[in-house]
Amino acid sequence: MNANNDASRLRRELLEEVARSFMCGSEEGSADGSTKGRDGIDRVPFKLFPRAQKSVRCCIYRDRAIVRYRLLAQLGFAIEDEVDESTPLSAYAAQAEERAKSKAVSGPYLTVIDEACNSCLRARYMVTNLCQACLARPCMRNCPKQAIAIDRKATIDEEKCVNCGLCMQACPYHAIVKLSVPCEEACPVDAIAKDDSGKEHIDYAKCVHCGKCMVECPFGAIMEKSQMADVLSNLASARSLVAIYAPAVAAQFSEGIPKIEASLRALGFADAYEVAAGAEITAQKEAEELSLRLEKGSGLMTTSCCPAYYETVRKHLPDLAACVSSTRSPMYYTAKLAKTDHPDALIVFIGPCVAKKKEACESGLVDYVLNAEELGAMLVAAGIELISIQGIAPKALAGKDGRGFPASGGVAAAVRSKLTSLPGCEYGCASECVNGLDKKGMARLKLFAAGKLKTDLLEVMACEGGCIAGPAVLINPKRAQAQLESILKASHT
Amino acid sequence: MDKRIRVTVCCGTACYVLGGSDLLDLGEKLPPELRSRVDVDGEPCLGLCKDSKAGARPFVKIDGAVLQGASISSVIDAVRSRAEILDRGALA
Numbered sequence: 187m188n189a190n191n192d193a194s195r196l197r198r199e200l201l202e203e204v205a206r207s208f209m210c211g212s213e214e215g216s217a218d219g220s221t222k223g224r225d226g227i228d229r230v231p232f233k234l235f236p237r238a239q240k241s242v243r244c245c246i247y248r249d250r251a252i253v254r255y256r257l258l259a260q261l262g263f264a265i266e267d268e269v270d271e272s273t274p275l276s277a278y279a280a281q282a283e284e285r286a287k288s289k290a291v292s293g294p295y296l297t298v299i300d301e302a303c304n305s306c307l308r309a310r311y312m313v314t315n316l317c318q319a320c321l322a323r324p325c326m327r328n329c330p331k332q333a334i335a336i337d338r339k340a341t342i343d344e345e346k347c348v349n350c351g352l353c354m355q356a357c358p359y360h361a362i363v364k365l366s367v368p369c370e371e372a373c374p375v376d377a378i379a380k381d382d383s384g385k386e387h388i389d390y391a392k393c394v395h396c397g398k399c400m401v402e403c404p405f406g407a408i409m410e411k412s413q414m415a416d417v418l419s420n421l422a423s424a425r426s427l428v429a430i431y432a433p434a435v436a437a438q439f440s441e442g443i444p445k446i447e448a449s450l451r452a453l454g455f456a457d458a459y460e461v462a463a464g465a466e467i468t469a470q471k472e473a474e475e476l477s478l479r480l481e482k483g484s485g486l487m488t489t490s491c492c493p494a495y496y497e498t499v500r501k502h503l504p505d506l507a508a509c510v511s512s513t514r515s516p517m518y519y520t521a522k523l524a525k526t527d528h529p530d531a532l533i534v535f536i537g538p539c540v541a542k543k544k545e546a547c548e549s550g551l552v553d554y555v556l557n558a559e560e561l562g563a564m565l566v567a568a569g570i571e572l573i574s575i576q577g578i579a580p581k582a583l584a585g586k587d588g589r590g591f592p593a594s595g596g597v598a599a600a601v602r603s604k605l606t607s608l609p610g611c612e613y614g615c616a617s618e619c620v621n622g623l624d625k626k627g628m629a630r631l632k633l634f635a636a637g638k639l640k641t642d643l644l645e646v647m648a649c650e651g652g653c654i655a656g657p658a659v660l661i662n663p664k665r666a667q668a669q670l671e672s673i674l675k676a677s678h679t
Numbered sequence: 680m681d682k683r684i685r686v687t688v689c690c691g692t693a694c695y696v697l698g699g700s701d702l703l704d705l706g707e708k709l710p711p712e713l714r715s716r717v718d719v720d721g722e723p724c725l726g727l728c729k730d731s732k733a734g735a736r737p738f739v740k741i742d743g744a745v746l747q748g749a750s751i752s753s754v755i756d757a758v759r760s761r762a763e764i765l766d767r768g769a770l771a
Contacts, residue, residue, distance in 0.1 A: 190698035198696060440695075440703060562696035573690050573723045661700035 189662045193406035194559075196234075198660075200253065201414065201563035203230045204260045207279065208418035209567055227275045230257060248301070255299040259409035262416060264297040279415065286419035289532070289553055294390045295411050295543040296400060302407035305384030306367045311347065311354055313340045316361035324356035369399035369408060374623040374648075375502050378408075394497035396623060396648045397540035397657025410540055410658065414560040417534055421454040428528050429455040430520045430552075431561075432537035433462040433584075434592035434653035437670035438558045438660045444577025449570050451578065456531060457524070463583035464520030465491075465591045465600065471513040473604035476643055477611045486634060487643055489597045491515040493541035494648035498623060498631075506635040509644075516591060517542060521551040523583070536561050538592075538656030541648070557658030586677045592653035593670055594621040598645035615642035622650025681716045682765045684758055687740040688749075691724030699737035701751060708751050713758055 207227045231250035235241070241249050255265050257275050261282045313325075317339045326334045333346035334353060340361070342353070354362040369378050369386055377392035378399050386407065388399070400408040420427055429450045436443050443460065450458040468491055479487050490496060490511040499506045521533045532553040535546055539557070546552035556564075565572070587600035598617040605611045618641040620627045620634075631646065633639040649655045654670060655663035688702045706719045727733040727745060734747030741757050 190701055195697055440690075440700070559696075562692070566693045566696060570692060571724055572692050572695075660696050665700055665703065 187402060187404075189659055193404065196253075197256065197406060197409075198559050198563060199234070200230065200256050201260055201412070201560055202566050203227065203233075204257060204412075204415060205418060205560075205563045205567035208283075208415055208422070225276055227257065227261075227279050230275070252299060252302045255301055256406075256409060259297050259299070260412045260414065262291075262412050262414075264294065264411055265299050265409075266297060282415040283419045286416040286423075289416075291413055291416065291543075291547060291554065293395075293411075293544055293547065294388070294393065295395055295540055296388060296393065296397070297409055297411050298386055298388060299407050299409060300385045302405050303385045303403075304405045304407070305380070305386075307365050308380070308384075309367045309370060310344065310349060310365055311342055311351060312363055312365055313342060314361050314363055315339070316359050317357075318359055318361070320358070322358075324358065325353035325362060328352045328356040368402040368404060372398035372402035372624075374398065374625065374628050375498060392501060394494045394501060394648070395541040395544055396494035396498075398648075400540070401657045410543075410557065412560060413543070413554045414556060414564070417554050417556060418564070420532055420554075426456045426528065426531040427454070427534055428524045428531040429453075429458045429534050429536055430461050430464075430517065430524055431458065432517070432535070432539075432592065432653060433460065433465065433589045433670070433673075434538045434656060434659070434666070435536050435558050435561065436460070436462075436589070436673055437592060437654050437666045438538070438562075439572055440669055441572045442577070442676070443580050443673060445572045445575055447578040447580050448575045449565055449572055452570050452575060453564055453568055455534070457528060458580075459520050459524050460580050460584045460588070461516045461520045461535070461537070462585075462588035462591065463516075463523060463581070464518065465516035465588035466584055467519040468513055468516045469587050469591075469597070469600035469604045472511050472601045473608060473611075475511055475513055476601060476605055476615065477608050480611070480615060480642060485509070486641060487511050488634075489601070489643075489645045491591070491597060492647050492653075493539065493545040495623065495646040497541060497544070498628075498648070503631060503635050506631070509635075515545065516588070517545065517552060518549055521549065525551060538653050538659045540657050558656075558660045559658050562660045584677070586674050586679050589670075589673055589677050593667060594647055594650070594652040595619050595645065596652060597647075598643055601643060601645075617641060617643040617645065620644065620646045621652075623648040624650065681762075682769065684713075684717045684761050684765070685740075685742055686717055686719045686754065686758060687725070688719065688721045689725040689727065689736075689738045689740075690721040691728065693724070693728040694737035697736040698750065702737060702739065702749060702754065705751060705754060709755060709758070713755070713762065716762070717758055 231253040234253055235246040235249045243249055261278050319336050319338055325340055331346045333343045334340050375392050377389045378386050381387055447458050476487050486509045488509050517535050524533050534554045535552045536556045543555045546555045587603050590596040602614050606614050620631055651663045654666040725738050727738040737749050739746045739749040739754050741761050746757050
């Protein structure tokens with residue numbers, strides 16, 4: 187789906203409201219801005235859907251109720267955990283502020299708003315009234331399961347149908363349509379399914395937090411459990427926070443890295459690091475690991491930096507586990523750099539990714555994760571204009587290899603580039619990419635796992651196009667790719 | 680000669696994050712017959728996001744007239760009608 191649609195728009199506008207409510211009410215000049223903000227958040231559903239407003243769903247009351255649940259997720263609560271429907275948002279905001287003091291964040295990181303879920307019709311093929319009950323009957327003839335009967339109009343026997351879609355392809359009148367459930371279709375590991383009432387639920391034992399269901403749901407029913415309130419509460423406190431931002435986030439803005447560095451400091455971060463710096467280390471270590479593997483002839487090595495891929499291997503493709511590089515991710519090495527310079531600071535990773543939240547939580551190094559939409563909302567709420575802010579040069583730690591990580595093929599290119607400068611590896615290696623963990627990508631990955639496809643280095647990214655096409659980005663990947671290229675042009679090798 | 684049309688895209692952060700990023704390609708996306716007579720430029724922040732009555736972001740100005748909730752297609756439509764008005768004026 188286009189990154190700019192009405193569902194993402196609503197999500198971003200609401201994030202701005204949350205950010206505004208957590209930034210001490212400077213406009214009001216109030217000494218106790220946070221309280222003022224907390225009261226403010228209760229009014230957001232009414233502000234967005236006032237009585238005169240045309241409703242999106244059945245009525246504005248339902249629209250308001252759903253906005254309330256969206257805000258709940260954005261304050262860092264799982265919808266499933268709600269115990270008392272009458273608890274005001276301001277009470278949750280107060281809880282979030284309290285939670286921020288203990289640094290407690292936990293999964294699962296995706297939550298379903300059942301009130302917003304459309305209970306889409308079960309995925310299947312359906313014959314429409316366009317059916318002419320023709321003489322040729324290609325639908326019937328092509329069906330491998332004899333599931334189609336024709337009596338004035340074709341009908342599909344659901345018991346026999348295996349959803350192969352051959353009837354739809356065969357019909358000369360385009361009379362057969364596919365009913366889809368976008369979230370189920372997007373999930374690469376069948377982790378989201380309907381309950382008896384038709385509402386979707388995530389099976390967290392299977393979920394790899396790729397975020398595809400969240401992106402593809404046209405009703406915006408799946409939300410990320412945000413940590414923005416925690417970050418904002420800490421920024422307002424005496425604590426020191428350091429931002430480490432992914433190269434995919436740098437590519438979200440058209441103004442270049444120095445302006446991003448400056449805007450992070452304007453938000454209150456004590457210091458900022460490019461995660462591309464850690465990516466240089468990851469690429470170097472993966473190249474060294476690969477050279478050893480090549481020497482020993484131990485076969486395929488896959489990259490390890492995509493946390494959704496890593497989780498997919500862990501939960502669904504254990505055969506591949508031995509092939510995954512043991513090198514840690516760019517986030518990990520960057521957090522280590524930041525922690526060395528700022529031992530007492532809270533480390534905040536900013537990326538385009540949902541799965542990074544889990545990796546961060548398990549790393550013991552990264553305290554919070556923000557996504558690109560949350561960063562955008564914070565900038566807007568703070569009134570920071572990237573175009574007019576005075577840029578700050580980044581630390582000279584990252585070059586083209588590291589900054590090139592977030593586009594498909596970028597990690598493999600960086601590892602190969604580092605590999606050729608290792609002794610005995612001048613000729614490089616063979617490499618392939620699995621660009622996106624959709625059904626096709628999963629099938630290809632299984633072929634590699636079974637040894638039916640072979641290569642030396644396999645780059646795997648859960649998002650098609652790479653991290654710049656992640657689930658929580660601000661702009662369309664094509665634009666981000668162009669902006670990434672201009673960043674790379676200005677980088678040293 | 681055709682009168683030129685000036686399109687000003689708001690490049691403020693608030694517009695950018697709500698879809699304004701798509702408008703940065705406007706120059707390339709204009710149909711050829713319009714491209715030759717349209718000047719596209721960007722301005723830091725048109726200030727419209729602070730006015731609750733101005734409508735939805737992102738904002739674009741076409742010869743000074745505000746277009747709210749702008750997308751590539753709505754800007755092209757507005758430029759086209761502006762061109763028609765200017766051409767009619769030139770004929771009269």
